[in-house]
Amino acid sequence: MIQIETVTRTYGQKVAVDRLTLHVPPGEVFAFLGPNGAGKTTTIKMMVGLLKPSKGLIRIDGCDVVGQSLEAKQVVGYVPDEPYLYDKLTGREFLRFVAQMYDMASKSVDAAIEKQVEQFELHEFIDRLAESYSHGMRQRITFASALLHHPKLLIVDEPMVGLDPRSARRVKEIFSTYARQGNTVFMSTHTLAIAEEIAGRIGVIDHGRILFLGSVAELRRRLSLGGSSLEDLFLALTEENSITLNSAGPQSPSVVPIPPTQQNSDSSADEIRADSQP
């Protein structure tokens, strides 16, 4: 579903994403982890067409996100970290607008909206102006709008920000169910517990480069930290990378090689390619 091939994105001199290669098959919940400024949001913005890669290629459902951007966007539902709604529209009007934008058949629009209203429990505020919504309400409407056209790929940047525990639980259930139906969920998050709970695989990125790709169990094996929580594993991995980067001196940090333990292990590039087979 997602094919990211040696993608690099620079901001002036800074390399935000450095030769990133990542394949995510259909039917998987994938969690993208990393410290602040690691390159997670930049990767997501390239996937949804907001930024163009400086080098490399991204395909969504076989469509190049630069050359066939509209086709790619048609199969994607995106929930940004800062949801945007039109303040002077009600939630229902906004959902209707989104449905029309995705060219949904007019007969099915009302039913699709009602389904999302049920799913995210929007009854109380769906017909109020968005300007009166709390952050959590906005987030729920944005989730509803992203799922309205039943996309093959759901991309979520920080899914749990602003959600109450009940809504967060609901979202986790939806992610799992959605993936079981053969769709893909790609989420970037700092909430490691969610990643541990529902993600089939995780990817840890730091300084624009993938440090680890695989399941949490594989990460435990890799770091020889059996029984540790994902939080411990994450911290161990990113600290190890920081030490490697610091010891590399004043050269460009983006070109510092990944430690051999990560580069040549069973979860490296070969495994990534193998994973791309559904």
Next chain:
Amino acid sequence: MSTIVSAYPHDGPAAERQFGISANQVGGLLWNLRFQVALRMLQQALASARLRTSLVLLLSIVFWVVMFVLFQEGFSLILGTIDDPGTLAHTFHAIFNLFFLSLFAMLTVSTAIVLYSTAYRSDEVRYLLTTPAHPRRILLYKYQESTLFSGWGFFLLGSPILMAYGSVVAAPWYYFALLLPFMLAFVLIPSGLGTLACMVVVRYLPTLRYHTWAIVAFGGIVCLAVFSWSLVNGVHGTEVLTPEWFQASLARLRYTQQELFPSYWLSTGLLEAAHPAEVGSQSSIQVALGMLNVLAANAMMMYLLVGWCAQRLFTTGYSELARLSSSTIRQSSGRMESIVHRLAFPLPLPMRLLLIKDIRGFLRDATQWSQFVIFFSLLAFYFLNVRRFQFGSALPQWIVTVGTMNVAVVGLILATFTTRFIFPMISLEGRRFWILGTLPIDRGWVLWSKFLFSCGISLVPCSLLIALSDIMLQIHTQWPIIAVVHQIECAALCCGLSALAVGLGARLPNLRETSPSKIAAGFGGTLNLVLSTGFILAIVLISSVPVYFWVHEQTARSLPSRWLHQVIDATGLGSLTAVVVGAILVAVLGAITTIVPMRTGVRSFRRL
């Protein structure tokens, strides 16, 4: 494997047709959405802010009527003064061409600026770009929106002038019917040019964009200055505002009448429509419709050109612009900080730190300081030229009146600046209130620091400008006390206008809005501008009336009416004491206008 992005084919119309919603459907959807939002806003305004809506409507109507009457009088004066029909036609042609060419330039620049914020910096576009809406269609939608934003001023200014002209020359009905199509077709061309310029700058010069705008603005000022200088000074041996000077100036304006300029097509078309006379073998209506066709064809071509360029430049430029977000600011040497600490040493440390924060924001926001520099440079240029309008035979009172008017102009420019930049500061600060609200400082200090910031950056340039005006008018040598009065007026204006903007900004904050221009355009900003204008008028009238009569007494010229003599004798207006009292009253009014809004604002800000 590594693929260079520039090798990709551009998103083409084929992509629009092959998949999902069509481009035309997207356009319809977006406009339907805009209409829905506008309707909702209107409903809300009518339901919850009737006073504000009525005030805005009333002020717009008053402005329109005043413009209409002024230009009706002006056109009547020209008609009554110039007898020769050829010269008369030439004069109107020159006036229309110059007016529309100036508006053409202003519309181009304003659309470019508006488009930058609405297409490249807006949350809406960031959202729309993630949907299957084609980027070309999104840009065209923003082009239309920017045209609407920047074009409303053109309609508000142009319609009373053109209506006034039509009424003065008793134009036929079709002149009035053609006004709207002409204006619509015209406005699309400069706004298209501005859109293209904006896209090219963002795509190819993203890192230079502020500098580019600054260079363009500076170049514009230099061109305008050279042009004005040549206009005023180019006719040697002739006094300004004489018939000879007027004729020579008309000749010098010929370059505005190039047949390739859209302003020429608009002027010619409308002037022909207003005069139903035969022009060679063609009737004037045929000429007018021909010009309208030329304008409309070019407007449509501009629309296509914008779409064609948007397809190639928009998303790439949008993506390139993101590079800037990570640019680091060079650590300042601390010179500015040390100057502020030294100059403001009696103030508590938190206030000085707040001042430094605001000054830093001002210096890093090119839209603020560039507008400040442009307006004040233009004023300085005008003041430098003011002596060229020779006053040899003029009454001394008129020289003093010109000096007073110059003070008022400085005040009005300052009022627009405080409304646009100082008034929204509190609203924007309110959004980040968790920072200041949780600090162990008195909230009143926040407001007072903003007041000092506004006063600090306005007092020196305003004072220098007014001094320049007085020097060029030789007021400082002939009546030094008037120069002192002008400086007192300047201080009162800077303090009062700053306090009004800060105080009202705190009293009527708009914490939902993130755009300072929208905050300034709201009710609070409008009220601030209206009150500021009233305050400027009060200050200028209080000081200028005694000054005027004192100068009259000094020069022993006769007054036009007997009752004025009686008023002067009864009130003692012609004395030096009256001038001093006027200056004291100005200072008192300035102090009241500083303290009252600030206290009100501080009270409101503490309750936030």
